[in-house]
Amino acid sequence: MKPFHYHEPATIAEACRILKEHGKNARILAGGTDLVIQMKRGKISPAHVVNIKKISELNTITTNGEGIAIGAAVPLSAIVKHKDIAEKLPMVSKAAHSVGSVQVRNRAT
Structure with a gap:
């Protein structure tokens, strides 16, 4: 797995800002069951991973x-x-x- 920047926004607005800023270089992490496997297998290598689990409205x-x-x-x-x-x-x-x-x-x- 290649190195990446990890983001843990606290609000939807913050998550949207990060995703907009990094565009196609960012991926959303929720449960991780698919994303992490794809990253470990080298199928995808996002430069930025945005974990949305800390955003209360999404939980x-x-x-x-x-x-x-x-x-x-x-x-x-x-x-x-x-x-x-x-x-x-x-x-x-x-x-x-x-x-x-x-x-x-x-x-x-």
Whole structure:
């Protein structure tokens, strides 16, 4: 794996600024299940990796009268366990459950 700059923004605005600044040279890291493997195998070599896991808005599942919003950094295991998703969107819950092992679902987003 080639060296890279690691960014850990605290807000969506900060993440967007970093991504805009570095363009195609930046990749988003959420769970890392795909990105890290591709980097280790040398398939991709981003100069900048932007970890979005610390952005609270992206780590939440929100339900309201209009629907359910799943943040980009929510692990699949949280989707599987979420009561409202299981009740109102059972196929989403089943699809999340069908991905990989428990360990993968705990990381994958």
